[in-house]
Amino acid sequence: MGSHAKSWLLEHETAREMLERVQAERPFLLLPPLHRVPIRVGNVVELAGPSSSSKTHILIQAAITCILPKQWNGVSYGGLGHSAMFIDLDCRFDISRFSELLNHRIMEAGSSSKVGCHKMESEAQFARMEHYNEELFALCMKRFLYTRCYDSSEFLATLKTLHYRLQKERQAHGLNVHLLLIDSIGAFHWLDRGSSSFSLEGDNRKSWHLQNVSEAVVQEIRRLLLVHPMLVMATKAVALGNKYSTNELTRSYGKWPAADNQYSRNVTSTDQKLPYREYMPAVWQSFVTHRILVRDTDDDSVNDEHPNNSVFLLEWLMPPVNSLDKFTVTNTGVFILS
Amino acid sequence: MAPLKNLETEYPIIDSTFRKFCASHGIFSVEDFLIHDLYMLAAFVEQDISSERLKEGITQVLSIIDDMHQPWWNGMELLEDAKRNKHVLPTGIQGIDLLLGGGIHIGQLTELVGPSSSGKTQVCLQTASNVASNHMVLYIDTSNSFSPERIAYFLGKTIDVASAQAKNQIVQKVMSNILCHSVFDIFAMFDVLHQLESHLRYQDGGGCQMRLLIVDSISLLISPVLGSSSTQGRALMLSAGYLLKKLAHQHNLAVLCSHFKTPIHGFWEGCKICDLGPALTG
Numbered sequence: 001m002g003s004h005a006k007s008w009l010l011e012h013e014t015a016r017e018m019l020e021r022v023q024a025e026r027p028f029l030l031l032p033p034l035h036r037v038p039i040r041v042g043n044v045v046e047l048a049g050p051s052s053s054s055k056t057h058i059l060i061q062a063a064i065t066c067i068l069p070k071q072w073n074g075v076s077y078g079g080l081g082h083s084a085m086f087i088d089l090d091c092r093f094d095i096s097r098f099s100e101l102l103n104h105r106i107m108e109a110g111s112s113s114k115v116g117c118h119k120m121e122s123e124a125q126f127a128r129m130e131h132y133n134e135e136l137f138a139l140c141m142k143r144f145l146y147t148r149c150y151d152s153s154e155f156l157a158t159l160k161t162l163h164y165r166l167q168k169e170r171q172a173h174g175l176n177v178h179l180l181l182i183d184s185i186g187a188f189h190w191l192d193r194g195s196s197s198f199s200l201e202g203d204n205r206k207s208w209h210l211q212n213v214s215e216a217v218v219q220e221i222r223r224l225l226l227v228h229p230m231l232v233m234a235t236k237a238v239a240l241g242n243k244y245s246t247n248e249l250t251r252s253y254g255k256w257p258a259a260d261n262q263y264s265r266n267v268t269s270t271d272q273k274l275p276y277r278e279y280m281p282a283v284w285q286s287f288v289t290h291r292i293l294v295r296d297t298d299d300d301s302v303n304d305e306h307p308n309n310s311v312f313l314l315e316w317l318m319p320p321v322n323s324l325d326k327f328t329v330t331n332t333g334v335f336i337l338s
Numbered sequence: 339m340a341p342l343k344n345l346e347t348e349y350p351i352i353d354s355t356f357r358k359f360c361a362s363h364g365i366f367s368v369e370d371f372l373i374h375d376l377y378m379l380a381a382f383v384e385q386d387i388s389s390e391r392l393k394e395g396i397t398q399v400l401s402i403i404d405d406m407h408q409p410w411w412n413g414m415e416l417l418e419d420a421k422r423n424k425h426v427l428p429t430g431i432q433g434i435d436l437l438l439g440g441g442i443h444i445g446q447l448t449e450l451v452g453p454s455s456s457g458k459t460q461v462c463l464q465t466a467s468n469v470a471s472n473h474m475v476l477y478i479d480t481s482n483s484f485s486p487e488r489i490a491y492f493l494g495k496t497i498d499v500a501s502a503q504a505k506n507q508i509v510q511k512v513m514s515n516i517l518c519h520s521v522f523d524i525f526a527m528f529d530v531l532h533q534l535e536s537h538l539r540y541q542d543g544g545g546c547q548m549r550l551l552i553v554d555s556i557s558l559l560i561s562p563v564l565g566s567s568s569t570q571g572r573a574l575m576l577s578a579g580y581l582l583k584k585l586a587h588q589h590n591l592a593v594l595c596s597h598f599k600t601p602i603h604g605f606w607e608g609c610k611i612c613d614l615g616p617a618l619t620g
Contacts, residue, residue, distance in 0.1 A: 091583045092446070095416040141413030148408050148587070150580045156372040157407040161400065165410065194573025205364040206373050216373040223377065 029080075029231065031062050033314050033327040033334050037290065041178065042225060044232045044287055046185070048276065049294035054312050054329050055235040056093070058294070059086070059181045061334050062233060064102050066179045067143040073132050077109045082178035083169070085230075087158060088148040089187035095146075102140060104332045106133050143175060152188045152213050159220035166228050180221075182234040186280055188213075214281040222287070234288075238276040240295060274317070291318035297326075311337065341367055349398050355388055356395040368406070371399055420445070423590045427550060430468035430496070431461060442592045444549060447582050450596040458596040459483045462554045465594060467492040470515040473549035477518045478530060480558040484518050515546060524559040524574055531581050538589040551582070551591050557598035 013021070028038035039045055047055045063086060068079025086093065110133060149155040169175045192210040206212050221232060275293065278285065293315045314325040326337040342360060345352045345368070360366070363382065365374055376396065383392040411419075428441035435441050442448045442465065450458045459481075466475045467489045477484055490509050499505045521527045538548065560578070564571040586593045 091580070091587065095413070095420050098413070099417055138414060141417065144413035145410050146413070146416055147410045150408070150584050153369055153372055154407045157403045160372065160376065161404045161407070164400075164404075188576075190569060190572040191576050193569045205366060205370065208369065208373065212373045216375075219375060 026229065031065055033058065033325055033336055034062075034292065035336075036316055036321050036323070036325065037319060039231060039290060041229045041231050043289045044221075044234070045290040045292065046234050046236055046288040047292050047294060048236045048238045048317075050240050050296070051237055053294045053296050054310075054334075055237075055294055056090075056183050057329050058334065059183055059233055059235060060098055060101060062179060063144060063181060064098075064105055064140075064333070067102075067140040068105065069136075069139075072136055075110055077106070080178055083143045083145060083175045084179040084181065085145045085162075085177050086147075086181045086183070087155070088146065088183055089155060090184050091148045091150065093146065093148070093183070098144075099137075099141065100331070101333055103133075103137060106136055106140075108332055145169075145177075152192055152208075152217075155188065156213070156216055156220070159217065159224070162220075162224055163227060166224075177228060177230055180224075180230045180232045182232070184237050185234040185284065186236050189279060211281055211283070215283050218283050218287045236280065238279075240276050288318070291316075293317055345402070349402070351391065351395050351398050356392060359383070359386065359392055359395075368399065368402060371403065376400070427465075427469050427473075427592050429461065429465040430492070431464055434461065442550075442594055444590050444592045445587050447579070447586055447593045447595065450594065452596075452598075454598065459554055460488075462552045462594060462596055463488050464492050466516055466550065466552055467512070468496075469550045469592075470512045472546075473515065474546050475516045475550040475552065476534060476548060477516055478527060478551070478553045479518055479520050480522060480527075480553070480555060482520065483554060484520075486513065489513060489516065521559070524563055524578060527553070527559055527578065528581070531578075531585065535581075535585060535589075538585070548589075549591060551585065551593045553582075553593070553595045555596040555598055557596075561598075 026041045028040050030038055034045070047058060049055050063084040065078070066080045066082055066084040068077040069081040070077065070079060110129060147158055149158055166177055169177070189210065192208075192213050195208055224230075225232070295313050297311050297313050309328045309330060311326055311328050314327060315321075328335050328337055342352055342357050342365075360370075363374065363379060365371055365379075380393065380396060383389050383396065386392055424443065424445040426438075426440040426443055428435050429438075438448070450461060452458050462477070463485065466477055469475055470489075471493075490513065493509050493512055494505070497505050497508050499508065519530050521530060534548075534551070541547075556578070560571075560575045563574050582593050582595070585591055
């Protein structure tokens with residue numbers, strides 16, 4: 001008995017070893033333009049912004065960085081080499097734009113490395129380079145998984161069957177999904193609010209309204225993150241200009257008792273004034289670990305190198321960072337201005 | 339929400355014991371499974387007597403749920419589909435074709451926004467006449483503004499045939515490719531769209547395919563149901579939007595909607611917005 005108790009006290013690893021292990025297994029990702037705050041697998045990042053503020057573009061940028069390999073054929077692409085999943089709830093994803101951006105990234109990395117070593121002398125070399133690029137392009141595109149949902153029941157059905165699909169992918173292709181992108185999370189908000197007037201028979205039957213649907217969505221994603229650790233990035237369309245404080249959240253939180261209390265955190269910690277009106281239910285808000293606000297500016301003065309491209313402002317709301325980042329969107333992706 | 343009983347004929351594992359077990363947890367239909375925690379349910383199943391059969395039942399339900407969502411595609415498959423099916427339909431109006439990169443895109447919802455009398459209906463009619471030479475067009479008219487004479491006029495300008503009789507024949511043929519429905523409320527539009535969906539699903543694919551759906555103008559259907567307090571109006575508007583996007587993507591249609599004012603922010607996502615005011619007047 002004594003030795004059994006003693007074995008509890010034996011250390012498994014030092015803190016330094018643990019830090020090294022965790023950093024190797026779950027490294028911090030610094031994806032521009034989200035480079036101010038390191039994010040890692042297991043985080044839930046919410047990108048809020050009015051429409052046409054390049055939110056989807058940031059998701060695409062993250063997906064491309066995820067699917068590109070770190071190194072391939074001697075050229076370093078600086079990617080992660082994992083799969084990315086894109087759940088399109090807005091149903092307006094443009095694959096041609098995505099493939100354009102991917103191609104540009106591949107060619108940019110290829111040309112910048114070749115210039116350093118030696119110039120491309122023969123046609124054959126050029127053709128071979130093109131062939132490699134095409135091969136890499138096909139490889140990366142196969143790592144990008146896409147689906148769209150036209151209503152909440154399709155979204156829930158997708159989430160519920162995602163675990164088995166990921167298991168299948170892992171067994172068949174050895175692919176590990178590192179990134180889950182949702183565009184946009186509030187898409188069915190009004191649809192679900194509108195359907196809450198159905199009254200259903202049955203005593204303990206859950207009715208299909210916004211609160212239950214959101215709880216189910218959050219629960220499914222949480223469960224998924226336990227088994228398949230991924231970084232979740234979701235966009236959310238908001239209307240800027242309405243200043244409502246988050247005190248409203250704490251009041252409404254009391255009205256709907258959360259199903260699983262051990263999972264929900266307190267919302268009372270953030271008492272900041274948000275520059276937009278929050279409409280997502282409290283269960284989603286407490287699930288989000290990082291929050292960013294993106295918006296368009298009319299500022300053309302900073303934009304000397306890239307005229308005709310809009311400049312966007314990025315602000316970290318959670319954790320709050322005091323500076324604003326300016327970036328613009330070009331053909332090769334996101335370009336940080338300041 | 340169909341009750342679970344209806345599934346018994348096709349999936350005999352969903353028998354009365356399974357249904358009784360589900361009913362004890364408040365699950366009466368497949369949609370109820372979607373908002374319930376299936377892992378918790380599986381844990382309860384372990385404690386039950388006939389746990390093996392119940393587990394098979396849950397697995398069966400999961401495979402039914404797997405059919406309820408859209409399929410997963412990978413990037414290459416999506417690109418293949420875009421190259422093969424999602425072409426561009428030229429409208430015949432140079433300025434607009436330039437703005438949109440060749441014309442309106444199949445698979446996407448394009449919205450024409452402008453104040454009244456800015457020429458939206460004319461653009462719709464011209465686009466219909468241009469596309470109808472090669473494909474079928476469905477024109478949903480909400481304001482009695484569809485004018486066959488105007489279409490014949492547009493066609494007359496572009497057809498370059500000597501004899502009046504041959505010209506007439508071509509005009510007749512092209513006009514027969516345009517189907518016009520008058521609808522005056524949003525529910526009638528849903529009706530037309532659902533009929534279109536079932537028609538397209540069972541179409542054999544030969545002959546002239548439908549490639550363009552025009553709704554002129556959609557704001558006349560939406561503004562009566564939109565009120566500030568009720569959420570039903572916004573839900574209706576969003577459902578209409580999603581139905582149009584679904585038709586566009588799954589059946590390879592280009593959808594063109596004309597809209598009276600600037601779109602209500604945040605609710606009408608998912609289209610390329612083309613503001614006609616400056617293009618036509620300035």
